[in-house]
Amino acid sequence: MLDMLTWLPENVSTFGEGIDEAFAFIYWVSVGIFFLINIIYITFIIKYRRRKRSERAYYTHGNNLLEFAWTALPFVLFAGIGIYSDQIWRDIKYAELQPNPDVTVEVMGQQYMWHFRYAGSDGVFGHREMKFISSTNPFGIDPSDPNGKDDVTLINQMNVPINKHIQVKLSSMDVIHSYFLPNMRIKQDAVPGTWVDVWFNVDKTGTYEIACAELCGDGHYLMRAELNAQSQEEYDTWINQQYEMKLASLADPNADTAEGTQQDTTQTASNDVAGGE
Ligand SMILES: [Cu+2]
DSSP: OOOGGGGSOOOOBTTHHHHHHHHHHHHHHHHHHHHHHHHHHHHHHHHTSOOSTTOOOOOOOOOHHHHHHHHHHHHHHHHHHHHHHHHHHHHHHOGGGOOOOSEEEEEEEETTEEEEEEOOTTSOOOOBOGGGOBTTBTTOBOTTOGGGTTOEEEESEEEEETTSOEEEEEEESSSOEEEEEGGGTEEEEEOBTOOEEEEEOBOSOEEEEEEEOSOOSTTGGGOEEEEEEEOHHHHHHHHHHHHHHHHHHHHOTTSOOHHHHHHHHHHHHHHHHHHTO
16 A cells, blocks of 8 residues: 555656656655654654643753754755756756757647647748747747648647657647656646757657646646657658648648548547546
8 A cells, every 4th residue: 555656657768767766765765754753753642641630841942962963864865865866857857968859849738738740741840939829820830931831730649759769849828738748757847938848768659648737727637638659660651641641731722631630530539548547
């Protein structure tokens, strides 16, 4: 019952082990201190109880050695945890230490869905600006930039190849959301008006949950997407299909648009995930 660590979802991230070790270390230190404090507490209640009705309370002005000890010990403990976890944290969070990306995906949070954007077949993201953001243009892609025309956008579905450095550029178009990938050991706030870089590297194919971890309104619980981690071949096939659908929709704007089709399949897929739990 004590071992809540088994509640953690499967780790499929290359840096997840470090996070889990730090988590376990802090968890067991807390469990140890919890029992230590309660044992001392109960012992003292019994040992120093009033035995006779006539017994008077006795006051002390403290003990310098004791006070020094219970100030110094937590200081050493917290400073130690800080130094230890920074070794893990820096590789994940420090922008200048992030590895060169193999794939870059832009992620935009919106009440209550996630938008994903891939550079088009030209490999270049079209210029974007906050002022162009609208319900039909969640990333604010500049309509006058030809590079943006073929960019692929998806709702609630993100595909990535395994064993590759995935760079996520994260933002929000309304309120603060939090991009949470439990299996990747990633949780990062998405803040309107600013872009934050996040990276991960999945080492196992599969479908994983993407959730919003910041209470963002009454539909917060609906804000889920899925991450499909694929082999490089599968991913290449998938992204090429996306390029083709996008180019087809550009050539014939009246045809059933690629985006519409993607939305439909995504909807079915997320229902399956939700129903399976
Ligand atoms: Cu949200």
